[in-house]
Amino acid sequence: DIQMTQSPSSLSVSVGDRVTITCRASQSITDYSNWYQHKPGRAPKLLIRAANVLANGVPSRFSGSGSGTEFTLTIDSVQLEDFATYYCQQTYSIPITFGQGTRLEIK
């Protein structure tokens, strides 16, 4: 199974800060990496697919990069509505796996 190791597990930031979350795959997954945002009681939301493609309707302050084994999600100028938990996911092989999540909190 491919392990997705996400860091940090939590992050305390202020509105307007720039945030970077990292995900490392245990083997190369080329660009088959996606990022999701999840708020309590809500459906998870796709942010980035194929490592760097912004999903429909997602604000441009979100961006993704990376390939192979290292991937990053960046939020430029965090807004109040961005405080949530973020997950990376690999769809390179079955079983599909997620990172353990990064909880973004207000400082």
Place this chain on the structure above:
Amino acid sequence: EVQLVESGGGLILPGESLRLSCTASGFTFNKNAMSWVRRAPGKGLEWVSLISGGDTTYYEDSVKGRFTISRDNSKSTLYLQMNTLRVEDTAVYYCARVSTHGRDGYNDYWGQGVLVSVSS
């Protein structure tokens, strides 16, 4: 508008069975693979199962032999039959549509989730 609505959750004893349903609307159901993903209390998202448009099925190891994913395209409904439930299966279960762009797959729409609580 794409909508996915789960149902069938509840409180159940260990060893018993439960069937979850996910009713889809707003897209041609038989053209997409579908997944179940769960989130246990205090834990992260965990992929559970996937069914292709052609009914090929895949499972996470801990549910193999206990859970069965299926679909009824005439009803635009996805199912998860869960047998021999364990306390560790307690989670909110989400159904999610799978879309592809080339070989790249991703879950572009998700339901709100349904709670399954396994406890004695």
